[in-house]
Amino acid sequence: MYIIIVSGGTLGLSLAQRLLRDQHEVSLIDISPKVCQTIAETTSIPIIQGDATSSSILQEAVVEKADAIVALTSKDYDNIIISQIAKEKFGVKRAIAKVNNPRNLKIFSALGVDVPIDSTSILARIVEEEASFTDFVNLMSIKRGRLSIVRVDLSKDSPVVGRKIKDIRFPLDAVLVSILRQEDVIIPRGEIKLEAGDVVIAVANIEKEKDLINLLLGKKI
């Protein structure tokens, strides 16, 4: 595949290097002459200096041959315009863009960016997960938030500890995906007994998420 990356910052550069390693073709575009010079001197990545919202710069990068464009500048409005021009004017199939301000996510979707990457929220979620002292965490919401994947840590007080999975009445639209027991990953089957210290990963319809957590923790959240 041929991929154009706009912005040669840390993220753009390491993405370019990864893609090259995976045998893709890559071009970088950056507006700063200084950034371009450094990249030209220290790497073999093709780099073009200029404003990626200008058609002539995109054409210099042979945009019409690109399978995807990745806009990673620090301005949300630039990332949106880059995506739109690449897609609508030059027929690039996929536009992936960095969302600098999470509040702008809705704007990216409404204005035709295929994959808006809200890195702040992704990071925040990972940090929350790693730093969390609570006994359940919403790991991910999919299908526009209608389905969620949750992690629940079972304590010895949990009413399901010591019971076999087949004897537990789970809410409809909720399933266990796996049980993490120390270093083991256990695929849930009816005969398996839950133990204190187990970490349960489950998928639930968003309306059933609370029921599921209440069942596993034995308390109202």
Place this chain on the structure above:
Amino acid sequence: MNILIIGCGRIGQALAKDLALGSDNVVVVDNNQQILSHLGERFNGQIVLGDALSLEVLERAGISNADIVFVITGNDNLNLVIAQIALKIYGRKKIIVQVYDLEKSHFYQNKGFIIVNRTSLFLENFKKHLH
């Protein structure tokens, strides 16, 4: 009529002052307090301080009820994104947006808003005096 003006540069200011003299309800948005103060104490409209690329700020400025939206910040890309927000998220019918770049003016023509390009305006005006 509700008139929303986004960007209080030279043109935004002049437009706001002029329109506020009539019976229309004028709202001006800019992210620079000092520039907004140039409207003067006698300015008979509403002033909203904030980043126009924020749905919260646009809503505070009454975009949902705006009959006309003028988008005239100094940045083409920002203007084009705000114009599309007004069109696609808030369903505004009459949007006028300033774009400096000729190429972008052409590309974003006929997409549901009116583009005013200063370069071509000047050009036409200058050409009038040729003969």
